[in-house]
Amino acid sequence: MAKKLGFFGKIAKFFKSVKSELKKVNWPNKEEITSNTLVVIVTVIALITFIGLIDLTLANIITPLIS
Template structure:
């Protein structure tokens, strides 16, 4: 188990962490994508509901 944690520590030192500008850019991209997908499915759901109410 000690060797496992030693290897984890060694691998974590190799990780390239994003800087503040990259992190902000990635966060905005993710939020915009989630909002777009939520709006898309909301409109699809609304359309299906309207079609079913007509029937």
């Protein structure tokens, strides 16, 4: 019969499990991190520009209508 774990035993088992799973992770190398970061930065800048242009256009259309 399996031994019943107490509260702290369950916590210890959880962290052992986490440590085991983290060893299985395929961590990205420096080049992958750099290229992915660049993609994120370019995408954010593109979205900021796109949303800003839409906002500016709509503001210029709506402002004369409400004033």
